Amino acid sequence: MQVVFTDGSPASVAALDEALCSALDGGETLLPLDPRSPRAESLREAMAPGEPVEPDTAVIIPTSGSTGEAKGVLLSASALLASARATHARLGGPGRWLLATPANYVGGLQVLTRAQLAGCPPTTLDIAGGFRPDAFVAATDELLGAPGPHSEGPYYTALVPTQLARLLAAGPDAVHAAAAYDAIVLGGARLDDELARRAADAGVRAVSSYGMSETASGCVYDGFPLEGVSVRLGDGDRIELSGATLSHGYRMRPDLTAHAFTADGWLRTSDVGSFHDDGALVVLGRVDDMLNTGGVKVPAAGVEAALTAHPEVRAACVVALPDPEWGQRIAAVIVPEPREPGPAQPAAGDEAPGDRTGRAQPRDDLDEQLRALVRERLGRAAVPKLLRQLPELPLIGPGKVDRAAVRAVFDD
Incomplete structure (x- = not known):
């Protein structure tokens, strides 16, 4: 097993790309x-690099999941390549890729795989110091001007919704750069309706993807499975997936493998879903994110969608807290869109109430508007009993909200 550390810098990505090419060709x-992660060493040890590797494994994607337990997802070269081919077939054929997300996660790693399959190296956005719209613009210019195969496109990149939102808010240069792509694949978190509408209005082709490490990245695009992928709903409407892109298990954990993968080749995900009349898959949220308050089941994702439909809300996360009367009570954290300083607002550099605790300037009027919006869309049971405003949502991985940290916000 070859352990490769990448911090998002172009040099480290190039080293990872070389190792990936070897692994896909039958190598180690x-x-x-990511060396910057505080769990990097514990994840490395949990993957037991000195022990023999399970057969037909090209890449191991370590994940801590929502429970914090380290797992290693086993991916074959055939699964990674099947995913890359199916992605190209859906988007419009092989093309040039910009890598703009961490390559140690499956979404970024698949950008490298797709670029290798297309026969032209990816352009790498340096995200070692974080994502910056101006750097995205410069990297896009580099991608569009690079000679070689597919120099006329198509052009692709993969982002998380937070990155797309920042581009759309950054001004005309960033919006123009985003609109230059034939497709931007959105993964890592749900693409809410309001952000999708803003992207479409700006001429940006945003493609919502659903998948995970166990499916070699996104395998359902805009609600419909990629070629070779099948979707069904199991017990309790749990989403189940099958096809050539599936992992063949977890590193040294046959118990977890048997629990997640059926004998006839289906993956039991941790998500609940439904189907639109046109057959499109709707992901309602994780099984453990289905809220039960007073005997009424409420999907956390539905409440989040209602909250982010408000034009002054950039992001939202909804969780359940124990309640002796209702069983669970709904709590929500929102990130308001920034406002221009006014007479009743502190100017930039002044300390607002709650700054030292990391909370955003509270807006009581916004809280009441949001409660009314959720009540109108989803009914009284779905209205959050607690609302907090933060400058940003706590994240774990690219675009994934740390729900445990969100729950901790309500501990004080």
């Missing part, structure tokens, strides 16, 4: 890690 199994 690749284990990508």
Whole structure:
């Protein structure tokens, strides 16, 4: 097993890309890690790099999941390549890719795989110091001007919704750069309706993807499975997936493998879903994110969608807290869109109430508007009993909200 550390810098990505090329060609199994992560060393140890690797494993994607337990997702070269081919087939054929997300996660790693399959190296956005719209603009210019195969496109990139939102808010240069792509694949978190509408209005082709490490990245695009992928709903409307892109299990954990993968080749996900009349899959949220308050089941994702439909809300996360009367009570954290300083607002650099605790300037009027909006869309049971405003949502991984940290916000 070859352990490769990548911090998002172009040099480290190039080293990872070389190791991936070897792994896809039958070489040593690749284990990508981010050296900046406080769990990098514990994840490396949990993957037991000195022990024999399970057969037919090209890449191991380590994940801590929502429970914090380290797992290593085993991916074959055939699964990674099947995913890359199916993605190109859906988007419009092989093309040039911009890598703009961490390559140690499956979404970024698949950008490298797709670029290799297309026969032209990816352009790498340096995200070692974080994502910056101006750097995205410069990287896009580099991608569009690079000679070689597919120099006329198509052009693709993959982002998380937070990155797309920042581009759309950054001004005309960033919006123009985003609109230059034939497709921007959105993963890592749900693409809410309001952000999708803003992207479409700006001429940006945003493609919502659903998938996970166990499916070699996104395998359902805009609600419909990629070629070779099948979707069904199991017990309790749990989403189940099958096809050539599936992982073949977890590193040294046959118990977890048997629990997640059926004998006839289906993956039991941790998500609940439904189907539109046109057959499109709707992801309602994780099984453990289905809220039960007073005997009424409420999907957390539905409440989040209602909250982010308000034009002054950039992001939202909804969780359940124990309640002796209702069983669970709904609590929500929102990130308001920034406002221009006015007479009743502190100017930039002044300390607002709650700054030292990391909370945003409270807006009582906004809280009441949001409660009314949720009540109108989803009914009284779905209205959050607690609302907090933060400058940003706590994240774990690219675009994934740390729900445990969100719950901790309500501990004080």
